[in-house]
Amino acid sequence: DAGVIQSPRHEVTEMGQEVTLRCKPISGHDYLFWYRQTMMRGLELLIYFNNNVPIDDSGMPEDRFSAKMPNASFSTLKIQPSEPRDSAVYFCASSSTGSKVFFGPGTRLTVL
Amino acid sequence: AQRVTQPEKLLSVFKGAPVELKCNYSYSGSPELFWYVQYSRQRLQLLLRHISRESIKGFTADLNKGETSFHLKKPFAQEEDSAMYYCALKRAGANNLFFGTGTRLTVIP
Numbered sequence: 727d728a729g730v731i732q733s734p735r736h737e738v739t740e741m742g743q744e745v746t747l748r749c750k751p752i753s754g755h756d757y758l759f760w761y762r763q764t765m766m767r768g769l770e771l772l773i774y775f776n777n778n779v780p781i782d783d784s785g786m787p788e789d790r791f792s793a794k795m796p797n798a799s800f801s802t803l804k805i806q807p808s809e810p811r812d813s814a815v816y817f818c819a820s821s822s823t824g825s826k827v828f829f830g831p832g833t834r835l836t837v838l
Numbered sequence: 839a840q841r842v843t844q845p846e847k848l849l850s851v852f853k854g855a856p857v858e859l860k861c862n863y864s865y866s867g868s869p870e871l872f873w874y875v876q877y878s879r880q881r882l883q884l885l886l887r888h889i890s891r892e893s894i895k896g897f898t899a900d901l902n903k904g905e906t907s908f909h910l911k912k913p914f915a916q917e918e919d920s921a922m923y924y925c926a927l928k929r930a931g932a933n934n935l936f937f938g939t940g941t942r943l944t945v946i947p
Binding site for chain 2 (some may be wrong): 729759761766767768769770771774776782783793817819821823824826827829830831832
């Protein structure tokens with residue numbers, strides 16, 4: 727099993743552009759999480775899904791951020807329009823009920 | 839609401855010295871506590887969880903409910919322990935993790 731897969735691994739874009747981050751969870755896992763990692767704030771939970779349904783999106787910074795999970799094997803996190811302060815590493819993670827959480831390699835986003 | 843606090847952003851110790859990474863939490867219920875580690879160029883991974891009461895790579899952590907702490911300890915630090923360490927909390931009945939801001943440990947040869 728390749729574990730949680732994220733793409734792209736690195737993304738450099740200009741302010742105002744739309745950014746889409748992708749995640750493939752581990753097969754069979756029914757929970758999917760999106761985290762953002764910054765030096766100042768550490769790891770922040772943005773949103774998580776259970777069985778493809780968003781459960782808690784209270785961590786999503788603002789309306790510029792949106793996340794979808796159209797099926798059990800795919801999720802996207804979209805930022806539109808992007809701003810320099812969105813620069814961070816974005817992690818996707820998955821788990822099944824009661825199991826430990828497995829993290830993807832992360833996407834390093836730089837917004838110029 | 840829950841909160842996880844790691845007071846030290848950076849911690850440096852010499853090889854062979856004891857190391858303690860501090861973690862305090864606030865939560866009114868019965869939490870589950872974890873330590874995650876991120877080695878250079880590797881994924882964030884689970885190091886240990888309090889319910890397992892295990893020692894992983896020489897590290898231990900004891901949940902102290904009176905002090906609401908879950909400090910990570912190792913008696914003799916090794917160079918390969920240099921990494922970013924995150925303390926995390928899971929609320930009772932929930933599946934999402936709340937993380938502290940992390941502590942970067944550097945073990946000096």
